Amino acid sequence: MTKKRAIVFSGGRLGEEDLQQIQPGDFIIGADKGALFLIEHGITPHVSVGDFDSVTPEEKSRVESASKRMLSCDPVLKDLTDTELALEIAMDEQAEHVLMLGVTGTRMDHTLANVQILVRAMQHHIGCAIMDAHNYIELTGSTLEIEPMGYTYTSLIPMTAEVTGIELDGFMYPLHNATLKMGQSRGVSNQLIAPKGTISIESGLLLVIQSKD
Missing domain, CATH: 2.60.120.320 (Thiamin pyrophosphokinase, thiamin-binding domain)
Known part of the structure; x- marks a missing residue:
């Protein structure tokens, strides 16, 4: 039986090479601006999630119409980052492995928080990795x-x-x-x-x- 994999595209650094990581059968999650990146490259997210404070109202409407499902939350009242919300969805989908893309970038606070998300995945017995152009990170x-x-x-x-x-x-x-x-x-x-x-x-x-x- 093939293990179910979720692949998260978040709002950090993303490039066209990241799209090459998508495999048949992957459950694709777009987090905030990562969802817009997918749609702009012709990929339909199974779920788009976040507060979408990094996109314009017009771009948010585009994400909503092009996603199979969209979960939007208040940017002030939410307790989790967009990437952690994406991980929660992957766990709800019973993914056995999660690959996270676009979770590193210029915001060191977000990068470190996303690295620590690997601990949360491990606690739920889920394999999880972070990948960017220069790094592949596991715990x-x-x-x-x-x-x-x-x-x-x-x-x-x-x-x-x-x-x-x-x-x-x-x-x-x-x-x-x-x-x-x-x-x-x-x-x-x-x-x-x-x-x-x-x-x-x-x-x-x-x-x-x-x-x-």
């Missing part, structure tokens, strides 16, 4: 396999005070039963040297970022 609390995706580096960033029992296999700089503490840069800029790498940890939450310049 693990156990084991993660890394395959070549065109990125140069793989960096390990603790998302808890410390991450223990780290094992790296298939990388230039292996680790064995290592501990990384928040604030340390020891895990930055490793490189995959095998057809596939494995990262495993015993405790904590570890952010795994594949990146390129």
Whole structure:
């Protein structure tokens, strides 16, 4: 049985290359300006969601008419960001994996908040990744396999005070039963040297970022 995947287009940096990530059967969610981006490129979102404070009233009407379903909320009274609302919809749709695009950009507050959304997805046992032109970001609390995706580096960033029992296999700089503490840069800029790498940890939450310049 094929796992159901949701793909979120949010209002950060998006390019035409992001459209190439869409696969047959994906449940497509447009968050705020991300919904407009989809429609402008001939893609019909299954759901468009947000306060739509980043688009004009005319653009919002266009989104509403071109989406299969639209959920609009008050920009002041809502408790969740547009991207988190999109994740909630993906969870309601029982997606087993969520790919988030357009969730990084010039607003560091939004970028960091969206990275932390990976924790929420993990709590609901949903695989989730953030992707942009230079980064592919995942979170693990156990084991993660890394395959070549065109990125140069793989960096390990603790998302808890410390991450223990780290094992790296298939990388230039292996680790064995290592501990990384928040604030340390020891895990930055490793490189995959095998057809596939494995990262495993015993405790904590570890952010795994594949990146390129």
